Amino acid sequence: MYIVTAEVENDRRSLNIKQGIHKAKKEGRYMGRAPVGYLNISLPDGxxxxxxxxxxxxxIKKAFRDFDENISVRSYHKAVLKSGLKCSLNAFFNILKNPVYVVK
Structure with a gap:
């Protein structure tokens, strides 16, 4: 009986967490650790x-906006490093794939 009660409680918590994450994504909030070039902050309302x-x-926004798919990411990364951005090739590749950096 005690094992079933704990399992039901875990299932309920799991469902609540999944619903909270779904709601936050629907509201357009970024989930998780801030990407390179951004900071996580708490607003006064919590x-x-x-x-x-x-x-x-x-x-990063300039690099994302000016990226041309006809050149290699490695050579473009070298050019961006000269402009002052400090990140690894792998992090730069992830930046180019991240929709957070899309310039509107």
Whole structure:
């Protein structure tokens, strides 16, 4: 009996967590650790959000906007490093795939 009670409690908590994550994503909030060039902050009303961290955010947005698919990521990464951005090739590749950096 005690084992079943604990299992039901775990299932209920799991469902609540999944619903909370789904609701947050639906509201457009970023879930998890902030990507490179952003900071996690808590607003005065208690909600959590991400905000750009300068100068990285500007350099990343420029790199994302100016990326041309006809050149290699490795050579473009070298050019971006010269502009002042400090990140590994793997992190840069992930930046180019991340929709957070899409410039509107």
């Amino acid at each position: 909600t959590k959000t991400i905000v750009p961290r300068e100068p990285e955010a500007t350099l």
